[in-house]
Amino acid sequence: MGDLLVDVVREAFTPTTAAFALAAVGLNFHFGLTGLLNMGQAGFMLLGMYGFAITVREGGPIWLAVIVALAVSMVFGLILGWPTLKLRGDYLAIVTIAAAEMVRYLGRSQNFNSLTGASTGIRGNEFKGPFEDLSPFPDRMVDVGPFAFHGTRSTSWWLILVAWVIVAIFILIFARLSRSPWGRVLKGIREDEDAVRSLGKDVYSYKMQALVIGGAVGAIAGVIWSLGASVQPDSMGRPTTFWIWTLLLLGGAATIFGPVLGSILFWCALVLIKGLAAMWIPDTVLSQEQLQPFSLLLVGVTLMLLVIFRPQGVLGDKRELAFND
């Protein structure tokens, strides 16, 4: 049990948790502030990953790789938004899912093998180098209290530090922007576009800005995630987007800390449930390989219950429910 608790607390600050928190911050720009139903955040993450990894693999410096990641996702956002932002909510959801899936299919297709590595993706040693070279931490396993991570490689203390610093930066950015007059316009758009138009604001332009910014944040989230894992298109599929939605709604959409809290709760709960299930439920009833789908089943049920009974999540204000009916 003690080991399980250590695992649960450990999960709270892994790079995966940070990456998903950041992806949720991006989604918060889309849905929390503006009411856009972006069901394709995984697509932005995947494009960010590809942009970064391919640039590094081709010999580019790390700062260029980051710029490419941002640029690719922003262009995707522009292309996606240009014709679709006039569509009604659920239509936008379908288009964004389709677009994200297309990115995934194209990425995993044999036709692009030389560029993206098809379904195998891009291996860590091809793109993690420059990032790991920047690490001031030792190149071996390092124990801090009960938590053991490598100093520099892959899922490392270095990545944890960088990831959470980036999360903090974007939380600040979100806070500042959402409290600004710009954020106010977006909140108005979330409520009623026509009203905002009648007050002289160019609704389409604002929606596009929100889409592009949220997508760019998602791209950075993808880069962080891939630095702890690998660039693999099938890991950025529909379920990934749905998890981001779940953890955003769990923490509280349209709140500043909702994405972080939601991500921590989500991932820790998963570890906890799997751990408890493994401990208490005999193997004959629930086998080892069934643990994962079992816990994800609970994720699905959680999403349903959240949306029905507590759409404002943990931190949200009921009067400011992020759902527009």
Place this chain on the structure above:
Amino acid sequence: MTDKNPFAHVPSEPGAHKEDPIIIADHVQRRFGGLTAVDVDHFEVQRHAITALIGPNGAGKSTFFNLLTGFDKPQKGEWLFNGKSMKGVSPAKVARAGKVRTFQLTKALNRMTVIENMRLGAADQRGENIFAAFVPSLWRQREADITERAHDLLHRFKLYEKKDDFAGSLSGGQRKLLEMARALMSEPEMVMLDEPMAGVNPALTESLLDHIVKLKNEGVSVLFVEHDMHMVRRISDWVVVMAEGRIIAEGPPDTVMLNPEVQEAYLGVHHDTDLSEESSS
């Protein structure tokens, strides 16, 4: 501001030219499939006055209203606002040009507070630009000015106590007032009211009417669409009557109702609109 009646020499006929028109519309046509909803040859609205646009159901008033505010596009036609062409101009640009509108189904932004609703109505806030938004010093001052103006308007509309409440928690009538107050934040030259009396309980009616008259006294031009004849008679300086998409009559409120064409249009379509003089009090 002249005390002289600006309508003294304006003939009571459809499409009459006004002394100082703020809106001039020509040959405006809007069709939906085979149905012609609006077919207006000529239309002018006098500046600094309150003009009423009335007509039986299905006359095309709302469609015409939407056309004039940019929320709909006609198949044919041109109109000028303050001498500037508004053809094909988006609703946001129309608003920025100085013509704001309200909605029949009040669009108070429910999940925002009253004061935030008001601040949103203001124009020229640099902070609404994404880049400027990062640098509060660029917009703090304007925000303070906007807030001050919002407070003034809220006092005037008796909503000040509610300023930090969510707009959704206000009563229907209060939301109507909020929408009107919000529309005034940008100091528009013209305010277009879409059935301002719709759904308003009688106790609030007088107060609303007073607010609208005060607008005129401050130099704002007003055009409103209405069914409520009492309101039309009470405060409008000029009445325009539409039926079946065309303007069939224009004139001062007391005489336009006596126009036989107008009476026929109403009696033929909308029985319960009270045109008689006795009910005016």
Place this chain on the structure above:
Amino acid sequence: MKRSLGTRAMVRALVVFLVAAAAVTWLLSAQSTAATSQSASLTSIVTTDTANHAPALGSAAIADSIAVTEVATPEQTAESDAQSRVLQNVFNGVVFGLLLALASVGLSLIYGTTGLSNFAHGEQVSLGAMVAYFFATDQPVSIPLTPWEFVIGWPLWWAAIAAIVIAGGTGWIQDKFLWGKLRKRGVGVVQQMIVSIGLSLALLNFLQWWIGPDRLRLSKAIEVRHQVGPIQIGNITLMSIAIATVVLISVALFLQRTRLGRATRAVSDNPSLAAASGIKVDSIIRLVWIMAVSLAALGGILMALYDSGTKFDVGAKLLLLMFAAVTLGGLGQPYGALAGSLVIGVVVETSTLWLGPDLKYATALGILIIVLLVRPQGILGRAERVG
């Protein structure tokens, strides 16, 4: 009046399908004619092993199809080879389209009657296949959270019928205890859509937990193949086509000829108008849910037979294709769903000829996106449903 509207819709659907099929066929035979004249350089033509009729599902499909280097053969036989490949693909596309239609009609009707974009519809397809497997397989199965394993091993017919009945039951349960209650509470369509996303996640993982992640066979029967002109058909495929066609025609007859069916179309077209004319909308919606899930289950079972195999995520993979089909045909228009499914089926299958098997979904998704941008109401839908 309604009769002629329905006929007009069907005719339109048929025309679209024929035009699309003809266009695709022409385009591809033109392409492959040009291609075979440079046969030596075409090492990437995938000859769909017609014995395995390039199933549209899963990466196992890629392993199944064999890539063959085109040998420089005399142009004429190469050309007729290419043409028969095209025809085979078109045929496969039609079959796939029919099966897809079984699943999509329900999705369209649910949208039309309730406004819900049901993201869990893919799982209704999977559910049908999985429940049928549960009953039919001679491998030991178990109920989740119980340690006992047992073998049921019913004949396939019984298993299939049981699966469809159970599926219909879950449809009823869904509307009575979930969607109906949400509608009564006034929960918005967007919120309901997200609930369906959660349900989809839950069901997908439930199926993986219950049945497992492996590829499964519903029937051990070996297909007997016949050659009809240039096309190869297995007898299982023939049976699937027959069943699907009969069922789809029955659904069409139901919608056209019966009072209940006409009421369903009325609600699907304009729920408020239908309610105003006295139709009991809630009962219709309940019926729609039962029908939709049953049809989806049947679709899942037939797909499993056609594909010589199925998996817990078969429906999840199809979800976007279903949305593409339904959107193309017009959300809320059942005949549109049929037409759209056929078009998507043909497009998906024939795109393998020049795009390669792993991109075939991409074309369908491309169509979906284009339709939503250019004409969101689809072929048969009404414009107001959109903005």
